[in-house]
Amino acid sequence: MHSDQHYLTPLFEPRAIAIIGASEKPDSIGATVVRNLLDGGYEGRLHCVNPRHQRIFGLPALASIEAVPERVDVAVICTRAALAPDLVQDCGRAGVRCVVLLSAGFGETGPAGAQLEQATLAAARRHGIRLLGPNCLGLLRPGRNLNLSFAHGGALPGTVALVSQSGALCTAILDWALPNKVGFSAVVSLGAESDIDFGEALDYLVSDPRTECIFLYIEGIRNARRFMSALRAAARIKPVLVIKAGRHPAGEQAVVSHTGARLGDDDVFDAALRRAGVVRLRTLGQMYATASALFFHFHPRGNRLAIITNGGGPGAMAADHAADIGIPLARLSPQTLERLDQALPAFWPRANPIDLIGDANPARYGAALAACLKDDGVDGVLLMLTPQAMSDPTQAARVVIEVSRGQHKPLFTCWMGEEQVREARLLFRGAGIPTFNTPEPAVDMFAHISAYYRNQQLLLQAPAAMSDDHAPPDLDTARQVVEAALTLGQGILDDDSTRALLWAFHIPVGDPAPARHADRALRVGMTRDPVFGPAITLEPGPGSEPGRDRVVALPPLNDFLVADMLGSDTIARRLKHLPTKALTAVLLRLSEMVCELPWLREVVIDPLRVDDQGAVAAGARITIAPLPPRAGPYDHMAIHPYPSQLSFCFRAANGQTVSIRPIRPEDADMEQHFVQGLSNESRYFRFLNSIRELSPAQLVRFTQIDYDREMAFLALADEAGSPREVGVARYAANPDGESCEFAIVVADDWQGTGLGHRLMEILIDTARQRGMSYMTGEFLTENSHMLKFVADLGFTLSHHPDDPGLRCGILDLKAPRSCA
Structure with a gap:
């Protein structure tokens, strides 16, 4: 029910390119880009734009982008920064799909440059143009003979994709790679990421059949939720390696002056990468050595x-x-x-x-x-x-x-x-x-x-905001405590409010008198990272330097994730003689507190005494702050919790009760059996081809989802004491952030029971609550049953602009509900 072509395909696979500011001047950016395309054997159509020339390297030179006799996929701007807003506006009028902005002199230079960057981006958005850059090296696709960059020299074709914020690092890697026979499927220099960012580049590369593994060079993150969402989605399908600059103060200052991107605590960044299923390396040598071992030979x-x-x-x-x-x-x-x-x-x-x-x-x-x-x-x-x-x-x-x-x-x-x-x-x-x-x-590589x-x-862990394994917290009391303090203008809770808040989440509070055994005291808390938001921290207590040996994890947590924290070398020795069950309980309760109370800015439990009798908070400090306008329930978190609250029961027309809940990673086998059990016709109508089962990559993509940008509801019926999947409905958000594309399929023996209608009701309500404006779908013209089904739900149907065998459907989610 969706197009196979990715929305960034015009950028990565352009059929026609225009170089604005093309030139023959030696060592100029405009000359280097044109020569790279010609020397690299680019097979598409190339147009040079420069009103001061008649011909450039034998090609006709046109006065403006609007004089190009065809609609181009990519325009490359090689002029000075001040001209960028007007040139992008010209590109929009000419129907250009993507712009690569190589020029520097934007947000990294100060307020005036930032204003210029915003004007350029506004012009791009007015015309639906996607923008790579500014201040970037460009893009290479060696397997397509595409060198859309001003790097001197090209690259060999290969299966490794490199995405970097630093153009200089790209050139260094390319210079290293050629004599070492290292090839690339793509090299993407993001520059300032004013529009296309890590998330969207990753999204394309995951679906790119030429790419087997992905390298990222990161200096800073602009949107942590979108970054984590894309990174986790990519790492589920293909191995991802990361090098991050700015681990130390001198490096941090260089990064800020280079990209202007935000930097947070380095150990929080490490925790984010661990939760994303990727590996962080320190050097380029480690990157290539690890790739050769990990991605092609070993399990x-x-x-x-x-x-x-x-x-x-x-x-x-x-x-x-x-x-x-x-x-x-x-x-x-x-x-x-x-x-x-x-x-x-x-x-x-x-x-x-x-x-x-x-x-x-x-x-x-x-x-x-x-x-x-x-x-x-x-x-x-x-x-x-x-x-x-x-x-x-x-x-x-x-x-x-x-x-x-x-x-x-x-x-x-x-x-x-x-x-x-x-x-x-x-x-x-x-x-x-x-x-x-x-x-x-060698030992480093094994590590x-x-x-x-x-x-x-x-x-693989998808914890809910709150666990079902213990008594639920008293959320009403906790929220009343916070709201009362905010009403009084308090940024730090007083002792009574602090104790009440901890007790509301079943964290025992005890006597602040000094402990007899200092080695049984720990420091536990939550810090609010400027990039990734709340992070749970655990470190040795009295006698230790704060922050030196701390272990960090991003919420939400479950038993597996807490065990990973406690197994860290920096804390494991301290816990050797301590019972961990009570400590685990406190960390889980603290995770629930962080998830459900977005007002929290900092929580410090110091000391937390742990012994055979349990764990007791002997001292605590909690800082709070008001929420920004229109904040969603989990907007403060980098990882969206498993939405356990979106679980329902439905009594079908056949008399059976079905449980409906969001999909989990562990549902993969059940999802595969479900698809295998569909009739040939049902599979064809759902996937628009005659597949018999899901590929491993499809199975991962369908079951390991990011609940922030997509949703999938399973319908489960009880058969002989075991759950059987009998239907699934899903949507995925489109890049515009305002619309989503849906798909639904119901088991053949459950069609006509009302299950499909109920699944769509839930899916539509969820998309509406997430702020989506439209829901779209594509359907085979011959699938009359589905066409009637979506029309009854309120979808407006139209003919597909490119394929007469398909119909397009769109549902206005802002309009009043038209379904029962």
């Missing part, structure tokens, strides 16, 4: 590392670095130890690192690797070799490669030295096994891969 599952070495010293170096960065060494199983006993000398240490002894031959490497690969307690293996008198580095490499065939555990090698191991390294690279000169970067696995588990 990571944990962080327990086995080290195999023929030298005790290098093995100890690797083990030390693993301990430094929080990677545990795997505990070898009795079966593994037995296998190793049979293959290694009797005096081997029987420990991890597995020391094969200095005279290790290739067979020992093969036997040790095979034993570790069979051990379920081993998540990855690092093999190390130092050339010694009895070593055969090349043959040992061949054995390792042979034993590893068909295995999917992360595997890394560190053949130390240079001349004697050169051929072995070439063999490893040819087999797709990452190889290093020293152990530390990144295991982090990717862990973060993907965090991504």
Whole structure:
């Protein structure tokens, strides 16, 4: 029920391009862009616009964009910034779809530049033009021979997409990539992100068949909710790696002066990336090394590392670095130890690192690797070799490669030295096994891969704002406390109000007298990050420096997410002798408080005493502030909670009661069985093709949704004590933020029961409550039943402008309801 073409396709796949400010002047932006397109073999139509020239590089030069004899997909503006608003206005009159604004001199220069940027953006929006930039390098699509940038030199085709706020970083990566034979599906320089931002670029790349993995270089975030929404959606389908500048004060200042984007606390940014299922790296070298290992060969599952070495010293170096960065060494199983006993000398240490002894031959490497690969307690293996008198580095490499065939555990090698191991390294690279000169970067790569696995588990979590596992909080009392304080003009709650608020969420409040055991006291709270909003914090209590060892997570939380917090290396040692059940309960209650009370600006419980009797807040400070006008229930949060309140029961015309609720990630199997059980006709009418089942990417996209910009309601009937999906209705918001596209399908044996009508009622009401103005859909002309169904709901039908086999439907959500 939707068009297959993405709305940014004209930008990424342009058939006609105009260069405004084209030139032959050496080293000018206008000349570089034209030459890049010509030299790169661009196969579309290219128009040069410059009233002061007759021809440019052999092409006719036109006086204005309006003189171009066809409607172009992309216009590239290479002139000075002051001309941009008028030129974009001209582009609008000429029917241009997208503008790439390469010029600098806008918001990054101060108030006058910001005013100029707003005028340019206003002109683009008046004509429905999408704008990339300003102050950007441009766009490259090597597989389409498209170099729409002023970078010197092009890029090789590949499967990696790079999206960056920094054009300079793009040029550095492109310069590095060519001699290293690294190719790209797309390179997108966002610049100031006045219009097209990370979210929309990610949205396109997720649907791009040329792209297998995505790299992001981030300096700051302008819209945290939209960024998180797009990032989480992308990471569900394709691996995403992130490098972020501004980790330290000097870097932060450089970022602010470069892009003007907002910066928040670095550990909060880390927490956001973990919840988005992506991996943060520190260097470009780590980015490419991790991509080669993670995205094409390995299926990571944990962080327990086995080290195999023929030298005790290098093995100890690797083990030390693993301990430094929080990677545990795997505990070898009795079966593994037995296998190793049979293959290694009797005096081997029987420990991890597995020391094969200095005279290790290739067979020992093969036997040790095979034993570790069979051990379920081993998540990855690092093999190390130092050339010694009895070593055969090349043959040992061949054995390792042979034993590893068909295995999917992360595997890394560190053949130390240079001349004697050169051929072995070439063999490893040819087999797709990452190889290093020293152990530390190998351990770092394993840490990144295991982090990717862990973060993907965090991504799957879809907690509700409030849990059903305990007594609900007294929301009425809590809101009365906050509203009374705001009425009195209080920004900080007094002691009585603080205690009342904590008790309303079942957080015990106790005596503020000093604790007998300081090591049983923690500091728990909520901070309001300027980018990502509320963040739950946990750190050691008395005697520790505030903020130094804190663990951060974005709400809403559930048991799994709290366990991830408590398992962090920075806090786990402090919790070793503390009961965590009571602490978990407090963190969950605090998460509920943060979700349901958007007035909260800061919460500090210090100390929180934890012992066998439970957890007690012995001191607390709560800061509040009024809400902005027209604030929605969860607008203050970067991640929208699972909307458990949108659950309903419906008695169908066949007499059966159906439960209707929003979809969850764990519904994937049920969704697949539902689609497989549809008749051929129902599948064809729903998907406009003859699919038999959902692809893995479709299944993820349909079940792991962002409740802020889309919604899917499942209808579940009880069959023999198990739920069966019998219908689903969904909508997804369009880029304009005002309209959404819907789809619905009901099981064949449930059609005619009124279920479809009830699902649509709920879907329409939800879209209306979310502020949508219109709901749209596309239907096959031959699907007369659906056409009548949507007409009865109030949709206005029209012929599709491009496909006579389709009809378009639109429902005005601002108008009074026309359905029963």
